[in-house]
Amino acid sequence: MTIKPLADRVLIKMEEAEETTKSGIILAGSAKEKPQVADVIAVGPGGMVDGKEVVMNVKVGDRVITSQYAGTNVKMDGEEYTIVRQSDILAVVE
Amino acid sequence: MTIKPLADRVLIKMEEAEETTKSGIILAGSAKEKPQVADVIAVGPGGMVDGKEVVMNVKVGDRVITSQYAGTNVKMDGEEYTIVRQSDILAVVE
Amino acid sequence: MTIKPLADRVLIKMEEAEETTKSGIILAGSAKEKPQVADVIAVGPGGMVDGKEVVMNVKVGDRVITSQYAGTNVKMDGEEYTIVRQSDILAVVE
Amino acid sequence: MTIKPLADRVLIKMEEAEETTKSGIILAGSAKEKPQVADVIAVGPGGMVDGKEVVMNVKVGDRVITSQYAGTNVKMDGEEYTIVRQSDILAVVE
Amino acid sequence: MTIKPLADRVLIKMEEAEETTKSGIILAGSAKEKPQVADVIAVGPGGMVDGKEVVMNVKVGDRVITSQYAGTNVKMDGEEYTIVRQSDILAVVE
Amino acid sequence: MTIKPLADRVLIKMEEAEETTKSGIILAGSAKEKPQVADVIAVGPGGMVDGKEVVMNVKVGDRVITSQYAGTNVKMDGEEYTIVRQSDILAVVE
Amino acid sequence: MTIKPLADRVLIKMEEAEETTKSGIILAGSAKEKPQVADVIAVGPGGMVDGKEVVMNVKVGDRVITSQYAGTNVKMDGEEYTIVRQSDILAVVE
Structure with a gap:
């Protein structure tokens, strides 16, 4: 089963905080912000x-930074995803 | 009797929560959100x-994910439907 | 005497709740909503x-579903009408 | 002395409630609404x-229905007028 | 010394209430409105x-009616003026 | 060191109230407004x-009147400046 | 590892207050504003x-002045950065 985004939407999977930290990026703000x-x-x-x-x-496999609070959360086959507009994606991390 | 949407509107029928769960998609959020x-x-x-x-x-028969709170509810022949704009539809599930 | 709508406006006459119910359509919401x-x-x-x-x-004689609260109410020759923009009309019922 | 509206503006004179009633049109709402x-x-x-x-x-001499609260009131030579945008005029009465 | 408005702006001088009354135009509203x-x-x-x-x-010398509260007040050589956009001018009085 | 405004922005230096008064222009409003x-x-x-x-x-050297509260204040080499959009400038004083 | 901004976005690094002061620019406002x-x-x-x-x-290496509160903060490899839209950049300092 797959989710196919419409128009300018992008299906993304948020990284766990540990992965993000390990890769050297920490998003500023209080500890409670995802x-x-x-x-x-x-x-x-x-x-x-x-x-x-x-x-x-953006293309499948890109690592991206998104605006906080952007998008709609969806849980599929036990995994949580978010659907955002491409304009809510700020940058690609390489 | 049929409802023919005008312009960019789409007539959809929300799935019961059980159907949604069975298909592997659960929409995140509190238990009270439809x-x-x-x-x-x-x-x-x-x-x-x-x-x-x-x-x-989108076409008749598609399974779709919509923005929360989008659209107007209509009950026809005992069944409840919602009329949304296509731009309120985020993705197609296949 | 007639009312001729200007531009994209449409003169409509709301059906009584009984007519609506008889035809199989009930608009969801509390009993107080017209x-x-x-x-x-x-x-x-x-x-x-x-x-x-x-x-x-839309054309004269169409049965339509409109956005709630849309339009301006006018009483002419003892009958109550509403003037809405066409974009406030969601669908045609056939 | 005359008032010449600019651009898309229209100078109108509200009918007294009695005239309106006599002609068969009553605008719905509370008795206090003009x-x-x-x-x-x-x-x-x-x-x-x-x-x-x-x-x-619209042209000089038309009888029109306007959005409530639209426009700016002006008193000239003892008579009260209103200046509205044409888009605030909903319909012509014939 | 002169003030030269930029773009679509117009420098106007509000008439004293007496002048306005004498000319037959009284702007409706409470006595406190300028x-x-x-x-x-x-x-x-x-x-x-x-x-x-x-x-x-509009041209220099026109008598105009403006939207209430529109514009910025400026005092030059002891006289008070207002700078408005042309779109804030409703009509020309002749 | 110089500040080069981007796009439609203009770097201006507010006149001291005394200079403004001496030149015959006083901007209306309470004494506290700059x-x-x-x-x-x-x-x-x-x-x-x-x-x-x-x-x-507008060009370098123009004396201008700006919208109140417009722009961002910057202090450079001990002098205070403001960066505004050209559309926030109402008129040129000559 | 690098952050590649998308569309009209720009990755910037805020200067420490001391650097800013040394270079002769102090941004007006309360001492608490960054x-x-x-x-x-x-x-x-x-x-x-x-x-x-x-x-x-703007180009890599430019020193710029940005709108206050603009952008999203990101911490990468222990350094804090901000991602802003180019339109949030007011001027280049040379």
Whole structure:
């Protein structure tokens, strides 16, 4: 079973805080804020969104930093995912 | 009797929580939030909406995930439905 | 005497709750919410509205479902009507 | 002395409640709400308004229904008038 | 010394309440509201404003009616003026 | 060391209240409000700003009137400056 | 490991208050507000952002002044960075 994002949406999986820390990135803020480093699982097709052409610049497998509080949480087969708009993704980590 | 959505609107039927759970998707959040996995029952024609060209990407029979709180509830022939805009649909589940 | 809607506006007459129920549609929500199934009485010409081209897709005689709280109420010759924008009409019932 | 509306503005004169009632139209709502049936006294030239082309569809002498609370009140030579945008006019009464 | 308005701005001088009353126009509302009939003192060049082409339709010497509370007050050489956008001017009085 | 404004931004230096008063301009309002007459120190290049073409109409050396509270304050080499958007400048004083 | 900003985003590193003071720039405001002079570390590719073409005008190594409170903080390899939109950058310091 798979979730196929529509339009400019991207399915991401938040990294556990330990993974994020190990990789050298810590997102600033209080200890209670959930990490925002995530792995891209699926990418929508882009195209016309709100009457504007959107080209998708992230790809499956990218590690990304997202805006805090962005997106909708979904749990599938016991794993938790988030669906965000590409514009909520700030940067790619390499 | 049928409901034919106008413009970019989509008529969907929310799945019962049990169906959603059985299929492996659980929408995160408190137990009180209603499931957001739904079946597409009818799709509007798209076209010019607020002066912007909208192409409909979902089709009758799709299983979709929608934004929470989106849409207007309608009860027809004893069954409850919701009318949402296509942009309130986040992803298709396959 | 007639009311001729301007631009993208539509003159509708809300159905009594009994009619709505008899036809098999009940709009969900508390008992105090007024029915939203309505009959289209007159349709504006469309054209440029807020600088955007609007094509009218509903026609006189259509039964429609409207957004709750949409529009302005008018009483003419003892009958109550509502003037809504076409974009406040969600679907046509057939 | 005359008031010449600019752009998409329209100078209207609200009808007294008695006139409105006599003509068969009563605007719904509490008794305290002022009538919204009005006569068109002068019409602006239209043209580019907020960067959008506006064509004027009402003309001097039309009886119109306006949005409640729309416009600015002006008293000229002892008579009270209101200046509204054309988009605040919902319908023409014939 | 002169004030030259930029873009779509207009320098106006509010008339004293007595002048306004004498000319037959009284702006409705409580006695405490300041008059909104004003004389045009200087007019900006128009042109591109917020990416939209604006043509100036008022000219020096026009008597105009402005939206209440619009603009910024400036005192120059002992006289008080107001700088408004042309779109805040509702009508020209002739 | 110099500050070079980007896009449609303008670096200005607020005049002391005494200078402003001496030149015959007093900005209306309570005594506590800071003067808004300012000298233009540096001007951004204009160009595309928020997807709209902006042409810069003020130049270094202009005396201008700005919207109250507009801009960001910066202190450089002991002098205080403000960075505003050109659209926050209402008029040029000559 | 590097952070590659997407679209119109820019990765910056805020200067310590001492550096800022030494260079002659002090950002006005209360002592508790964090400095807003920053060094540009990485620049996104620009391109279509919200349906508008954005050209990047800052480059790696620029010293810039940013809007207060703009952006998202990220800590990487023990160093704290901020990701802002280019439009949040007010000026370049030379």
